[in-house]
Amino acid sequence: MNGRVIGFACLASLLVVPAAAAKERKVENYSATINDFKKIGVVAPFFGNAHGYAVFPNIGKAGLGIGGSHGKGQVYRGGTVIGFTSTSDISIGLQAGGQAYSQVVFFETPEALKKFTDGNFEFAASAEAIAVQAKAQAGTGTEGTSASASSSKTAEKKVANAKYQDGMAVFTMAKGGLMYAATISGQKYSYQPVGGEQPEKKEEGKDQKK
Numbered sequence: 717m718n719g720r721v722i723g724f725a726c727l728a729s730l731l732v733v734p735a736a737a738a739k740e741r742k743v744e745n746y747s748a749t750i751n752d753f754k755k756i757g758v759v760a761p762f763f764g765n766a767h768g769y770a771v772f773p774n775i776g777k778a779g780l781g782i783g784g785s786h787g788k789g790q791v792y793r794g795g796t797v798i799g800f801t802s803t804s805d806i807s808i809g810l811q812a813g814g815q816a817y818s819q820v821v822f823f824e825t826p827e828a829l830k831k832f833t834d835g836n837f838e839f840a841a842s843a844e845a846i847a848v849q850a851k852a853q854a855g856t857g858t859e860g861t862s863a864s865a866s867s868s869k870t871a872e873k874k875v876a877n878a879k880y881q882d883g884m885a886v887f888t889m890a891k892g893g894l895m896y897a898a899t900i901s902g903q904k905y906s907y908q909p910v911g912g913e914q915p916e917k918k919e920e921g922k923d924q925k926k
Contacts, residue, residue: 741800746790749773749818752889756848758878759887766822768793768829770801776816791833799833799909817890828883837905845886845900846878
């Protein structure tokens with residue numbers, strides 16, 4: 717029991733460190749991940765109609781008894797990085813193994829983007845991510861979702877009906893070619909604007925007038 721508590725404390729500390737170090741971050745080139753998502757027919761239109769989006773090149777999820785995930789990302793508006801974000805969650809239960817995946821969160825409106833960047837954001841329990849596959853790894857099938865044995869009619873239906881929920885749409889792309897429906901309920905996101913200063917409330921209004 718003590719070992720389990722100690723493990724939980726260690727994992728929690730690891731997830732907190734990146735958020736505290738957000739001020740040290742610099743804008744990175746995420747074009748490879750963005751282009752991978754743009755190659756997928758169902759995802760590409762969102763880059764054109766979204767008010768903004770957050771990209772996470774690599775979210776690692778692993779655990780044995782005590783699990784968790786963590787990943788760093790950047791938030792874009794108008795194709796420009798406006799801030800840095802990190803996501804993490806901790807779960808306790810019977811689990812083993814791990815999974816790494818990329819994730820993109822689209823914001824339909826200025827209000828949705830503001831909700832994400834105002835502070836510590838957390839997806840509701842009903843929130844779902846749509847699993848997609850890299851185009852180069854897909855065989856025949858709609859939007860490259862039936863290339864692996866793990867593809868199901870349910871998964872294909874979700875992809876075909878991809879749309880915003882509460883102003884946001886989330887897509888995940890597993891590393892290694894297999895589809896992986898990541899659980900985003902409970903994921904918490906921190907945010908730090910470029911430059912380290914919190915944006916003024918009126919900034920969104922200025923953008924809308926442009």
